[in-house]
Structures are given as C-alpha cells and as structure tokens.
Amino acid sequence: MKVAVIGTGYVGLVSGTCLAAWGHDVVCVDKDAQKIAGLQKAVLPIYEPGLADLVESNAAAGRLNFTCNLAEALAGAALVLIAVGTPARAGHGDADLSFVYMAARELAPHLETGAVVTIKSTVPVGTGDVVEKIIGSIRPSGSFSVASNPEFLREGVAVRDFLDPDRVVIGVEDERARKALMDLYRPPLEMRGTPIVVTRRRTSELIKYAANAFLATKITFINELADLCEEVGSDVGELALGMGLDKRIGASFLNAGPGYGGSCFPKDTLALLRTAQDHGVSLRLVEETVTANEARKRRMALKVIDALDGDVDGATIAVLGLTFKPDTDDMRDAPSVPLIETLQRFGANVRAYDPVGQENASRLLSDVEFCLDAYECVRGADAVVVVTEWESIRKLDLARVKRAMRQPVLVDLRNAVSHGVARELGFHVSAIGRSASAWREAEGTQAGERRARARLGGGDKQTTAGGSNERMEF
Structure with missing residues (x-):
C-alpha cells in the first residue's frame, strides 16, 4: 500500500x-x-x-x-x-x-x-x-x-x-x-x-487523552505518596513494589520522581480539561493532577536547598540529566528547567550535563554552565542532583564523584544510583520517598526486592521505584 x-x-x-x-x-x-x-x-x-x-x-x-x-x-x-x-x-x-x-x-x-x-x-x-x-x-x-x-x-x-x-x-x-x-x-x-x-472516530480521539490523563494521575499519586513516606519513615520503593504486584494496579508508572514532563502528558491533560470544560463536565481528578505536578517540579529545588542546610546562595550545584526522560533529547516540560530556574533565583550557580539534550536545553536555560561529561560537571560542586536517569549517570563512579566535589551532597530525584554505596563513601544523601530512618532497612531488603522483581518478570528497570515513569510505558 x-x-x-x-x-x-x-x-x-x-x-x-x-x-x-x-x-x-x-x-x-x-x-x-x-x-x-x-x-x-x-x-x-x-x-x-x-x-x-x-x-x-x-x-x-x-x-x-x-x-x-x-x-x-x-x-x-x-x-x-x-x-x-x-x-x-x-x-x-x-x-x-x-x-x-x-x-x-x-x-x-x-x-x-x-x-x-x-x-x-x-x-x-x-x-x-x-x-x-x-x-x-x-x-x-x-x-x-x-x-x-x-x-x-x-x-x-x-x-x-x-x-x-x-x-x-x-x-x-x-x-x-x-x-x-x-x-x-x-x-x-x-x-x-x-x-x-x-x-467510532470520536471514541478513538478520546482514548488517547484518557489514557495519558490516567497515567499522569498514577505518576502524581505515587509522587504524593513518596512525600508521605519521607514524613512517616517509609520507603516508597517498597510501597510501589507491594502495590504493583496487585495485577489490578500493575508496577508501571509507580516510579516516584520530580514530576512528569515531555511532549504528551502536560499537553494532553490540559487539552482534555479544556474539552471537558467546553462540554460542561468537571474532571477534578485531572485538574488536581495538573496542579500537583507543576508544584512538585519547583518544590524539588527546595529539596536541594534543604540538603545544603537551607542556603544555596553562592553554592555550585551540578545537575546531571536535563531531558524529561532518558534516551531522548526532548526538553519539553522537563522537570530540570523549573528546578534550575528556582535554584538560580535562590542564588545558586548551576552546572549541567546531559548526554544528548544540552543543545535543546541551552535554548531554554540561561546562565548555566554546560559540561562535556558528568565528572567535569561535578568538579568543585557543593551538591550533585540527579534529575534524569541516563544509564551512564546510573553507572557513575561515586568514589570519583566524591573526590571531585567540594561537599559530598547527593540529591537523587530518581533514586537512580546506589544510595548504600553513596552513604558508605560519606555522601549526605537526599532521595525521593525515603526518610533518613528508613535507610538501613531499605538497604537490608534489596535482595528481597530483586527476587520480587524477578517474579514480575520485568527486571530492575521496570519495577524499581527509582526509574523514569515515562520511559516504561509511554
């Protein structure tokens, strides 16, 4: 044809x-x-x-x-x-x-x-x-x-x-x-x-918006539960694993992070809301999803500031990963943008590295020093922030990273690297959905998590709460 x-x-x-x-x-x-x-x-x-x-x-x-x-x-x-x-x-x-x-x-x-x-x-x-x-x-x-x-x-x-x-x-x-x-x-x-x-044609048109709105809601749900986990001493990774084993729920899109972005979810949720408004229908759950997601992106900057004892004025922050997810150069509605802009407003100097997204990022961000590799990016930094879980970033030599930094502060917004190794090396680690009191328990249950993932048949990348939601299903 x-x-x-x-x-x-x-x-x-x-x-x-x-x-x-x-x-x-x-x-x-x-x-x-x-x-x-x-x-x-x-x-x-x-x-x-x-x-x-x-x-x-x-x-x-x-x-x-x-x-x-x-x-x-x-x-x-x-x-x-x-x-x-x-x-x-x-x-x-x-x-x-x-x-x-x-x-x-x-x-x-x-x-x-x-x-x-x-x-x-x-x-x-x-x-x-x-x-x-x-x-x-x-x-x-x-x-x-x-x-x-x-x-x-x-x-x-x-x-x-x-x-x-x-x-x-x-x-x-x-x-x-x-x-x-x-x-x-x-x-x-x-x-x-x-x-x-x-x-019918109209139903087909609506299916795409409905699917994306549901997935965006699922991401926002686990992100808000991650905040609760941090307050009550729980581990969002284990929480997501226990939820995801329920076949009615499923493991996909239960990966806590800095908020969804990209070319589809932000645009499609807004378009669905406008369609509903035009027809006099209230989609309050979708409305709250959009509001909560946008607020979360900027709130991630406060997490970085808290990790540096509440003051980033004059500090050098190394941001690893800029695109909204790995394996793309797409910067549309990427969480890295509001994160960096907010840190800059609080006086931070920002360096950034992304394997393929830096050209597109440079059109959106100003006063950012873009680096050729991750180790150059972290040199002399007061904190390193993992925003996008590229495989090369997951596999960084943390000992080498620590030696290059001025202060050993790691803020992992994707739970992408080994926090146990980082803590053993002397990093102060701030992550998503894990309180300080939960660290020892979390590290002790990794073997059990791996066995449960194997039963799901998806492997670490598919069920670990630290990966990119969009990478998995959309």
Missing part, C-alpha cells in the same frame, strides 16, 4: 519509517526544506534509538522517501496520515489545531478518489468531523474517508512501540476506512496477537 505521511516530526517520522519497514511504500512530506534535505541524507531532526538505522535501510531499499512536494507525495496514495504538531495554545491549554486544519485544506485538491485520510496527531474529540468538512468543501462527498488512529509511542522506545504495540486503536465511520486501516495493520500484527480496537 502506498502511504503518504504529512509531517516529519516525532510521530510522522517514526510512523512513516516503521510502516516502510513493514513493506509499505511510504512518502513523508514536510514544508521544512532543510529538514527534508537532511532526511534524504539520513540526518534525523530528533534523537530516537534505532530510528536512524531504520531510516537509512528503508530509504536504501526504496520504500521510504522524503519530499516537500505535497502533490507528489499524495499521488497514488491510498492512505494519508496527518501527523503534524498539536501544541498547547499559550495561555489557553487547549490544543492548537491550526496545523491539522491547514494540512486538510492543502491535501484536499491532491487526494486520490477513495483515499482514507487518517489523523495520527493527538487531537480533541470532534476534530475528525471538522477535517471531514474541510475536505468535503473541496472534494465530492463519498470520494474520501476520514479516520482516527492515535499513536501510543514512548520516546526512547518508539520504534519498538510501533512495531510491537500493546494495541492499535482505529476510529472509523465507514467500511472503506475500516478496511484500509485493517489492511495496514493486520498482516504484520496478526501473528503477534496484537489487539486492534475498532471504534
């Missing part, structure tokens, strides 16, 4: 490349000539593990092409995926659908008769109806179909998520659209037993 993908951002590029890997003839189109020129040379505009090799191999095989010419991309295409951005409108919270509607207007004259236009972008309920009207104002009714096919890609593991998804959701209003999307997905996924949920 020939597929045209409009938009070569995160969703469009991953989706188009993976469809080509399944054997479809894919043309990705974008107005950004510089981006297209780069993609034609296998130079990617985003960092995503495994994607560059897949782009290169499928382009070489002739199954994946890139162009700025919309008419050329749509010629002969039975399926057109709209995968343009839907950012939150500043000051409003609702999704900016201008790019979606522009794509609909511009594709309409070039659309093949019988083609199915499928909205891959995350959009509010009813967007498909508007797109259908826009195209229908240019083309005869019945000569095309409009469907919904939301993406569920987690940055860092997006290629795997597309090729081996938990489920595929398609929202259709006619048999032509249903058949086209089933032909797209069923052959490669049937052997895997992947569920394909076929529903």
Whole structure:
C-alpha cells in the first residue's frame, strides 16, 4: 500500500519509517526544506534509538522517501496520515489545531478518489468531523474517508512501540476506512496477537487523552505518596513494589520522581480539561493532577536547598540529566528547567550535563554552565542532583564523584544510583520517598526486592521505584 505521511516530526517520522519497514511504500512530506534535505541524507531532526538505522535501510531499499512536494507525495496514495504538531495554545491549554486544519485544506485538491485520510496527531474529540468538512468543501462527498488512529509511542522506545504495540486503536465511520486501516495493520500484527480496537472516530480521539490523563494521575499519586513516606519513615520503593504486584494496579508508572514532563502528558491533560470544560463536565481528578505536578517540579529545588542546610546562595550545584526522560533529547516540560530556574533565583550557580539534550536545553536555560561529561560537571560542586536517569549517570563512579566535589551532597530525584554505596563513601544523601530512618532497612531488603522483581518478570528497570515513569510505558 502506498502511504503518504504529512509531517516529519516525532510521530510522522517514526510512523512513516516503521510502516516502510513493514513493506509499505511510504512518502513523508514536510514544508521544512532543510529538514527534508537532511532526511534524504539520513540526518534525523530528533534523537530516537534505532530510528536512524531504520531510516537509512528503508530509504536504501526504496520504500521510504522524503519530499516537500505535497502533490507528489499524495499521488497514488491510498492512505494519508496527518501527523503534524498539536501544541498547547499559550495561555489557553487547549490544543492548537491550526496545523491539522491547514494540512486538510492543502491535501484536499491532491487526494486520490477513495483515499482514507487518517489523523495520527493527538487531537480533541470532534476534530475528525471538522477535517471531514474541510475536505468535503473541496472534494465530492463519498470520494474520501476520514479516520482516527492515535499513536501510543514512548520516546526512547518508539520504534519498538510501533512495531510491537500493546494495541492499535482505529476510529472509523465507514467500511472503506475500516478496511484500509485493517489492511495496514493486520498482516504484520496478526501473528503477534496484537489487539486492534475498532471504534467510532470520536471514541478513538478520546482514548488517547484518557489514557495519558490516567497515567499522569498514577505518576502524581505515587509522587504524593513518596512525600508521605519521607514524613512517616517509609520507603516508597517498597510501597510501589507491594502495590504493583496487585495485577489490578500493575508496577508501571509507580516510579516516584520530580514530576512528569515531555511532549504528551502536560499537553494532553490540559487539552482534555479544556474539552471537558467546553462540554460542561468537571474532571477534578485531572485538574488536581495538573496542579500537583507543576508544584512538585519547583518544590524539588527546595529539596536541594534543604540538603545544603537551607542556603544555596553562592553554592555550585551540578545537575546531571536535563531531558524529561532518558534516551531522548526532548526538553519539553522537563522537570530540570523549573528546578534550575528556582535554584538560580535562590542564588545558586548551576552546572549541567546531559548526554544528548544540552543543545535543546541551552535554548531554554540561561546562565548555566554546560559540561562535556558528568565528572567535569561535578568538579568543585557543593551538591550533585540527579534529575534524569541516563544509564551512564546510573553507572557513575561515586568514589570519583566524591573526590571531585567540594561537599559530598547527593540529591537523587530518581533514586537512580546506589544510595548504600553513596552513604558508605560519606555522601549526605537526599532521595525521593525515603526518610533518613528508613535507610538501613531499605538497604537490608534489596535482595528481597530483586527476587520480587524477578517474579514480575520485568527486571530492575521496570519495577524499581527509582526509574523514569515515562520511559516504561509511554
């Protein structure tokens, strides 16, 4: 099947490349000539593990092409995926659908008769109806179909998520659209037993927002329980383990941290709230989730200040990890930004290191000294703060870190490193969801935790309360 993908951002590029890997003839189109020129040379505009090799191999095989010419991309295409951005409108919270509607207007004259236009972008309920009207104002009714096919890609593991998804959701209003999307997905996924949920278009649009809001709520729930654990002498890691073994709850997204961020959760929760408000419905749980998450990000700076006896004026703080999660260069709504800005307002000097996110971070942060490696970053620091649990940061030589620092203060906002080793080396350790009185007990039960994780079959990264929530499931 020939597929045209409009938009070569995160969703469009991953989706188009993976469809080509399944054997479809894919043309990705974008107005950004510089981006297209780069993609034609296998130079990617985003960092995503495994994607560059897949782009290169499928382009070489002739199954994946890139162009700025919309008419050329749509010629002969039975399926057109709209995968343009839907950012939150500043000051409003609702999704900016201008790019979606522009794509609909511009594709309409070039659309093949019988083609199915499928909205891959995350959009509010009813967007498909508007797109259908826009195209229908240019083309005869019945000569095309409009469907919904939301993406569920987690940055860092997006290629795997597309090729081996938990489920595929398609929202259709006619048999032509249903058949086209089933032909797209069923052959490669049937052997895997992947569920394909076929529903009405409006329900499909709502599923994506509902799923993200639920996961955001789950993250916020465990973060607030982590605060309680610190006050009552409990261990949030053990708490999450005991909860997660209940199959009704599950272990995923029970990793306490500095708050969720990224391209989806913040934007989608706000958009869902605006949709609910427009229809006179109150989603108070989601409202509280958004409020609590934003407050938590800035409150993490107070945790750093407390670790330095309440005063960071003139102190040098080394921040390790800047992106909202590992294995991505995405800085959108990253907790590191409000953390650093708050520390700077209290007079701290901030150094920072991230394996791939520093270029994007430099556009958002000022007066920060960016370092080439983690050990350079911690040299002479009064405190080191772990914000993103990159594997290289997890594996740091803590003895070497301590020797380089002015004061041995470690604030681990992801519970990513060995606190037992750090304490033995003489670090003052401040972590998430563990009080000082719980340290000895926590270190003594590590073997039991590992055995329980093995029974879950997920390994340390999947069930430990110190990892990134977004990394695991979205």
